[in-house]
Amino acid sequence: GENVEQHPSTLSVQEGDSAVIKCTYSDSASNYFPWYKQELGKRPQLIIDIRSNVGEKKDQRIAVTLNKTAKHFSLHITETQPEDSAVYFCAAMRGGSYIPTFGRGTSLIVHP
């Protein structure tokens, strides 16, 4: 089955810095890669996603890049703000599946 590795497990940055979270996946048939943000005490919410036919996708301060050859994808957050502090989960999903496989999460802490 699919295996998703996510790094780092904790990331501490100063407000205004950029943050990058990386994930690798094992199943070359995976073709959909969503990212979820879970604020303390709240539900995970989808913040951005990318399909395997696209190399990069941006939405304001967040972007996701995908390298199919290397089987890794990354979340980039620019100009971080304290409200970006949360746990971020990456996931991978292959064409024949109904269930995404999640990484273990990255706790992002943005210091004011």
Place this chain on the structure above:
Amino acid sequence: KAGVTQTPRYLIKTRGQQVTLSCSPISGHRSVSWYQQTPGQGLQFLFEYFSETQRNKGNFPGRFSGRQFSNSRSEMNVSTLELGDSALYLCASSLGDLPGQGAEGYTFGSGTRLTVV
């Protein structure tokens, strides 16, 4: 449009007891998945139901079971509770009718926080 509703929000049980958690999906969603979330372990997949049938299952002992009703609402049951079952239990719903359609609409509920003492 109502979101995914989980009840109750909090539960405290003692070891050996059993517990039932409930999840009402978004209207029109027929797939309901359950996850266990503990600190440092991320989201561990329990099982997924679609049209009242368990379609996918994770690596959890048989003490964890579930079912889905004709209205797509789902329940999860844990029998003979252990201290290690203390966790946040999340359910997520999606259309679930076509494989590989991604997780669009894969929406999580707020979870049930279970504490076993």
